[in-house]
Amino acid sequence: MQVRVTVRLKPGVLDPQGKAVETALHTLGMADLSDVRQGKIFEFEVATASADEARRQAEQAAQALLANLVIEDFHVEVLGS
Amino acid sequence: MKAGVIVFPGSNCDRDVAVVLEAVTGSAPAMVWHGDHDLPELDLIVLPGGFSYGDYLRCGAMSAKSPIMREVVKAAEAGTAVLGICNGFQVLTEAGLLPGALMRNRDLNFICKDVWLRVEDCASRFTLGYEDEQRILVPIAHHDGNYYADDATLERLEGEGQVLFRYVDEQGEASKAANPNGSRNNIAGILNADGNVLGMMPHPERMAEAALGGTDGRVLFESLLDTLS
Numbered sequence: 001m002q003v004r005v006t007v008r009l010k011p012g013v014l015d016p017q018g019k020a021v022e023t024a025l026h027t028l029g030m031a032d033l034s035d036v037r038q039g040k041i042f043e044f045e046v047a048t049a050s051a052d053e054a055r056r057q058a059e060q061a062a063q064a065l066l067a068n069l070v071i072e073d074f075h076v077e078v079l080g081s
Numbered sequence: 082m083k084a085g086v087i088v089f090p091g092s093n094c095d096r097d098v099a100v101v102l103e104a105v106t107g108s109a110p111a112m113v114w115h116g117d118h119d120l121p122e123l124d125l126i127v128l129p130g131g132f133s134y135g136d137y138l139r140c141g142a143m144s145a146k147s148p149i150m151r152e153v154v155k156a157a158e159a160g161t162a163v164l165g166i167c168n169g170f171q172v173l174t175e176a177g178l179l180p181g182a183l184m185r186n187r188d189l190n191f192i193c194k195d196v197w198l199r200v201e202d203c204a205s206r207f208t209l210g211y212e213d214e215q216r217i218l219v220p221i222a223h224h225d226g227n228y229y230a231d232d233a234t235l236e237r238l239e240g241e242g243q244v245l246f247r248y249v250d251e252q253g254e255a256s257k258a259a260n261p262n263g264s265r266n267n268i269a270g271i272l273n274a275d276g277n278v279l280g281m282m283p284h285p286e287r288m289a290e291a292a293l294g295g296t297d298g299r300v301l302f303e304s305l306l307d308t309l310s
Contacts, residue, residue, distance in 0.1 A: 013184075014263070016184075068139055068142065070174070071182045
């Protein structure tokens with residue numbers, strides 16, 4: 001089962017990298033873009049035919065390693081087989 | 082005092098701190114590889130500075146899951162003194178031994194310079210040799226030293242006297258201008274609640290002999306020697 005985990009900084013946690021990207025976008029003339037936040041995406045296979053089991057294992061991976069829950073939230077999508 | 086230094090792939094201050102530990106304690110520390118499953122009997126465990134695992138994923142995240150860290154966590158919980166310097170501080174937060182997280186510096190720069198710190202409490206085993214509110218000069222060298230903790234955690238750290246070092250200006254004031262990396266409350270180093278685990282971004286081992294520019298950092302190791310011997 002293919003899974004995607006998106007890791008983002010929690011709301012309220014400062015994101016200096018997102019800020020720098022935003023400044024660069026403005027320099028390129030994209031003045032309407034704001035509130036840029038930078039995150040990470042992980043995609044992997046889970047060896048199971050069950051979507052629930054794939055989600056459970058992906059959540060376990062996110063909590064154990066992929067995300068630092070002090071500063072980050074995560075979101076799991078099961079993409080199917 | 083028997084000290085040990087944990088060596089991760091990408092550590093680069095392990096030998097520096099070993100030199101200081103040998104000079105202060107009179108015996109060479111044990112160098113313990115991150116993949117080992119056993120820790121020798123130690124009074125002090127040092128997690129050195131560097132770029133363990135190339136800072137992949139998050140600084141310190143991979144090291145915090147290495148086999149030896151399970152033993153370090155057990156030893157810390159049993160009361161062994163643990164000192165994490167720079168990358169070592171990042172590993173300690175990722176391993177859950179210290180609260181909060183070290184984020185990318187406010188201005189996104191790698192900063193390598195001497196900074197003034199204020200010793201907030203000289204009653205800890207790490208700071209007995211200093212005077213309260215003493216101002217000391219110690220170098221920093223990091224890209225991710227921007228200490229973050231949520232409001233409740235910050236309040237607890239401040240209330241319980243767990244903030245041990247703060248970035249200050251030459252007058253000893255924790256001003257915004259003296260904050261090199263955006264750390265909340267100018268925090269440079271914190272203790273755990275039990276007082277046996279210290280994480281700090283500045284490098285005391287790089288200011289431990291006159292030839293390096295000063296000895297303010299050496300006092301920390303001498304304090305440990307006095308307490309742990």
